[in-house]
Structures are given as structure tokens and as C-alpha cells.
Amino acid sequence: MFDFTPDEWTAIGLSVKVAVAATLCSLPVAILAGYALARWSFPGKTLLNGVLHLPLVLPPVVTGYLLLVAFGRQGPIGGFLYDWLGITFSFRWTGAALAAAVMAFPLMLRAIRLSFEVVDRRFEFAASTLGAGPVATFFTVTLPLAAPGILVGIILGFAKALGEFGATITFVSNIPGETQTIALAIHSYTQAPGGDAGTIRLAVVSVIIALTAVIASEAVSQRLLKRTSVFQ
Amino acid sequence: MSEPGILDVRCAVTLGAFDLDANFSAGPGITVLIGPSGAGKTTILHLVAGLMRPERGRIAIGGDVMADTDARMFVPPHRRRIGLVFQDAQLFPHLTVAQNLAFGGWFARHTNGLPREHVIDVLGIGGLLDRRPARLSGGEKGRVALARALLSSPRLLLMDEPLSGLEEEKRQTILPLIEMVRDEFGVPMLYVTHARDEAQRLANRIITIDRGRVVGSENLGEDR
Numbered sequence: 160m161f162d163f164t165p166d167e168w169t170a171i172g173l174s175v176k177v178a179v180a181a182t183l184c185s186l187p188v189a190i191l192a193g194y195a196l197a198r199w200s201f202p203g204k205t206l207l208n209g210v211l212h213l214p215l216v217l218p219p220v221v222t223g224y225l226l227l228v229a230f231g232r233q234g235p236i237g238g239f240l241y242d243w244l245g246i247t248f249s250f251r252w253t254g255a256a257l258a259a260a261v262m263a264f265p266l267m268l269r270a271i272r273l274s275f276e277v278v279d280r281r282f283e284f285a286a287s288t289l290g291a292g293p294v295a296t297f298f299t300v301t302l303p304l305a306a307p308g309i310l311v312g313i314i315l316g317f318a319k320a321l322g323e324f325g326a327t328i329t330f331v332s333n334i335p336g337e338t339q340t341i342a343l344a345i346h347s348y349t350q351a352p353g354g355d356a357g358t359i360r361l362a363v364v365s366v367i368i369a370l371t372a373v374i375a376s377e378a379v380s381q382r383l384l385k386r387t388s389v390f391q
Numbered sequence: 392m393s394e395p396g397i398l399d400v401r402c403a404v405t406l407g408a409f410d411l412d413a414n415f416s417a418g419p420g421i422t423v424l425i426g427p428s429g430a431g432k433t434t435i436l437h438l439v440a441g442l443m444r445p446e447r448g449r450i451a452i453g454g455d456v457m458a459d460t461d462a463r464m465f466v467p468p469h470r471r472r473i474g475l476v477f478q479d480a481q482l483f484p485h486l487t488v489a490q491n492l493a494f495g496g497w498f499a500r501h502t503n504g505l506p507r508e509h510v511i512d513v514l515g516i517g518g519l520l521d522r523r524p525a526r527l528s529g530g531e532k533g534r535v536a537l538a539r540a541l542l543s544s545p546r547l548l549l550m551d552e553p554l555s556g557l558e559e560e561k562r563q564t565i566l567p568l569i570e571m572v573r574d575e576f577g578v579p580m581l582y583v584t585h586a587r588d589e590a591q592r593l594a595n596r597i598i599t600i601d602r603g604r605v606v607g608s609e610n611l612g613e614d615r
Contacts, residue, residue, distance in 0.1 A: 282484075285477060286469075288468050296469075
């Protein structure tokens with residue numbers, strides 16, 4: 160039953176690679192945007208918030224199409240990146256990672272923004288009276304105190320990136336060995352006669368990866384919470 | 392212009408319906424700001440620490456201008472070298488006591504040479520260094536907060552009702568420590584309280600605040 164074909168192994172490896180890359184790329188942006196939305200007030204904040212949440216509410220096919228238009232080799236951003244840096248997204252795993260990152264971003268952002276909002280600002284005031292400037296305060300006080308919530312954001316983002324389907328297939332198609340992640344491989348199996356066994360195998364793998372991630376994050380999160388709680 | 396004091400404050404802010412216009416100086420030793428709650432004492436501390444900007448006026452420490460609205464000058468809190476002991480300590484929960492004490496040293500560009508071991512001894516917190524703030528009692532938190540502020544090399548120490556959350560018994564054990572800190576380390580303090588007995592016991596000078604104004608000032612002498 161669990162004799163994976165080489166293509167399936169490739170899809171599993173690719174899924175993990177794409178999800179890790181997507182999470183790592185989204186994280187710094189989500190931390191910056193989450194902090195800005197939680198703490199700063201600036202003109203256009205509501206609009207920015209709306210735009211950042213678009214991938215969550217748009218049909219994934221639309222997000223994929225917009226990525227294709229913007230990041231395709233002929234697109235304004237994709238063309239620039241190809242001409243100047245030689246980076247291609249279309250029909251490459253990098254494109255799958257980009258699609259997953261964009262789709263995962265709003266989920267990470269929500270969790271991270273919330274975690275910054277609940278950090279007690281008086282700890283930051285205390286840090287400043289002890290000589291820590293704004294950047295030092297952010298890294299020594301704010302970020303560690305927000306860590307449990309940031310971890311939740313990472314897990315949500317990773318899970319979303321792992322299962323992303325609509326935007327990925329629209330943007331980079333379904334190419335075995337390059338863009339065919341587990342979700343896309345399952346899709347192929349369901350489209351062909353006799354694909355049931357393969358579907359089940361990959362579905363089980365999906366459950367195992369997702370469950371492992373959630374359990375691991377819960378364990379780390381408990382430790383962090385214990386460390387940062389004000390009360391025993 | 393008169394000789395600059397250790398702290399010269401002449402500034403005003405309006406916060407909703409509350410209007411503060413404070414004008415006073417503080418010398419060496421302990422200057423107590425006393426007044427009913429809501430009088431504006433904590434607001435004054437936040438203005439001096441730089442956690443709040445004055446709308447009008449000037450704040451100077453030892454002649455160094457910290458804020459001057461006429462000159463559009465404002466020194467941010469982390470460059471003022473003013474320690475603040477918060478009412479509820481505000482120890483960093485993710486750091487141990489030892490790390491909390493070291494925190495100020497990570498950023499200090501100056502040192503007033505207060506020896507760490509001596510401060511820890513005087514405040515009796517040597518046995519707490521490995522603990523996290525969650526496992527300290529109220530009195531222990533207060534002592535650690537005082538030590539943390541002292542070790543950040545402040546040239547002025549602000550204390551915001553450091554004893555208000557404590558039982559009478561605890562207050563009586565910490566009061567002598569504050570006197571010891573005053574005598575041992577020579578850091579001038581601006582001490583906020585609403586308790587008359589605390590003020591009488593600690594102060595070199597008592598400044599009474601009511602509804603955002605200085606309504607009285609009493610010198611109790613330099614040697615106490």
C-alpha cells in the first residue's frame with residue numbers, strides 16, 4: 160500500500176521545500192507588516208490592511224491569475240526580475256513557493272498582528288528608560304514577548320503553504336518534478352482512472368505532515384508561554 | 392537665570408479634561424511629589440522620563456535640556472539616563488532576574504560606577520538571580536526593579552509609588568532600603584507617593600501637587 164512511486168516521493172519533497180521556502184519568505188514581511196498595523200497609524204492604513212488580506216478573500220484562481228500577469232516573464236515584475244537578476248517564476252518551483260507565500264501571508268499576518276497588539280507597551284517603556292532604543296527594544300522585548308503568537312502564525316502559514324492548490328496550479332501549472340506538490344499530485348490522481356490508491360497514500364502523508372507541525376508547534380508554544388507569562 | 396538644579400521642570404500638557412502645568416525644581420537627595428490620585432504625579436514622571444512630550448515648556452537635568460518646546464528639542468527616553476521604577480515593577484517576564492538586572496548594561500554608554508554586587512547586596516536579592524519574575528513576590532519584584540534601575544547608571548531616579556501595592560509589613564522592610572539606596576549610592580530621586588508618612592520619612596523636599604498644579608513646597612533639609 161505504502162510503496163511510493165518516485166514521482167510521489169518527488170511531490171512530497173517538493174511540497175516540504177515549497178512550504179518551507181514560502182514560510183521563510185513570508186515571515187519577515189508578515190512581522191514587519193504586523194508590527195506596523197498593530198502599532199503605527201498612518202494614512203492609508205485601512206487600505207493597506209485590505210490589500211494585504213486580499214489573498215484570503217479572493218478566489219485562489221484569481222490570485223494565481225494576478226501572479227501570472229505580474230510575475231510571468233512578460234509581466235512587469237517578472238520581466239524585470241528575469242532581465243536583471245535572471246530569476247524566473249513561471250512553471251518553476253520558485254513560482255509555486257511564491258504562490259504559496261502569497262496565499263499563506265494573510266494568515267500569518269493576522270496571528271502576528273494580534274500577538275503584537277497584546278504585548279504590554281509598558282514593558283517597552285521600561286526598556287527605553289533602561290537605555291534601549293526603539294530597534295533594540297523591538298528585538299529584546301517586543302519580539303520575544305510576541306513569540307508564541309508569531310509561532311502560531313508560522314504554523315498557520317506553513318499549513319496553508321503546504322496545501323495550497325488553486326493559485327499554484329493557475330500560476331505555475333501542474334508539472335511533475337517542478338511544480339507538482341502533494342495537493343497537485345492528488346488532483347492528477349483523481350482525474351485519472353485507477354488513481355485511488357495514490358490519492359489515499361498522499362492524503363495520509365498530508366495528514367501526517369500537518370499533524371506533526373501542529374503538535375511540534377504546540378509543544379514549543381507551551382514552553383514559550385511558560386517563559387513569558389507574567390504569572391506562574 | 393538662576394543656577395541649574397538637578398532637575399528643573401516647567402511644562403504643561405493637556406490630556407482630555409485634565410490640564411497639567413507643573414513648575415518645580417529638585418535638588419540632591421529625595422524629592423517627594425505628593426498629592427491625591429489623579430493629581431498628575433505620574434504624568435510628571437512620564438514627562439521627565441520622556442515617555443510623554445510636553446506641549447509647552449522645558450525640562451532640564453543638571454542644566455542639560457531634555458525637552459524644550461521653544462527650541463523644538465526633545466531627547467528620547469533611552470538617551471536621558473533617567474531610571475524609572477514603575478508602580479508594578481514591569482520586570483521583563485521573559486528574562487531571569489539576573490538578565491533583568493543586566494538589561495540596562497547592554498545599552499549604557501555611561502557608567503556611574505555603581506558596583507553590581509553591592510547593589511544586589513544592599514537590596515538583598517542575591518538569592519533571586521536565577522528566578523523569573525513570575526516566581527517573585529510583590530516585595531521582591533519591587534527590590535529587583537529598584538536594582539535594575541540603579542544598575543542602568545541613571546543620573547536621576549524616578550520612583551512611581553513603589554510601595555503602593557505592598558502590605559504594611561512589606562512597606563516597612565522596603566522603606567529602609569530606599570533610605571539606604573539614597574545614602575549609599577547618592578543618586579538623586581524624584582519619588583511619587585500619596586502617603587504622607589512615606590513622604591515625611593524619606594524626603595529632603597516635599598512638593599505637593601493637586602489638580603495638575605504645584606500647590607506647596609517644603610524643604611526638610613539636606614542631611615537626613
